[in-house]
Amino acid sequence: MTFKAIGLDPAQFASWSALNDAELAQRHARRRVADAQPGFPCRVSLQDAEIGERLILLPYEHHAADSPYRAAGPIFVRERATRWNEPVDVVPPALCTRLLSVRAYDAVGMLQQAEVLEGRELESLISGFFAKPTIEYLHIHFARQGCYACRIERA
16 A cells, blocks of 8 residues: 655745744744754654754644544644655655654544554554555654654555
């Protein structure tokens, strides 16, 4: 089963980097500077920020489903991020070295299955989940912090 990881659209965050710290705080967001790598995974590029690179930590509704599983949480977005190019059957670099929580949803946003695993095992789990016809998409979260990482869809 082929798949693609979907990074967030950078256009929806373009105005955030122009905000000053007080304006960010009013929107419940903060500016951060990466001081470790890995450590600051961008949800647009699906790569870790370089040391010294600026990011915005902001609240984001990552699962806007009309279901009890509707969810939001914090994400990092690099200030000059370009979107992950969505190659087929490629696990993004920011996922490969982390403990992940994978949540499988049906067409109406109801959770069907979930698993926690090391990022290096993700590709085989994706194939197994997508072998089930009721599963429409996956949400990947960084298991330790619980933050949304990206969406996986069939290619």
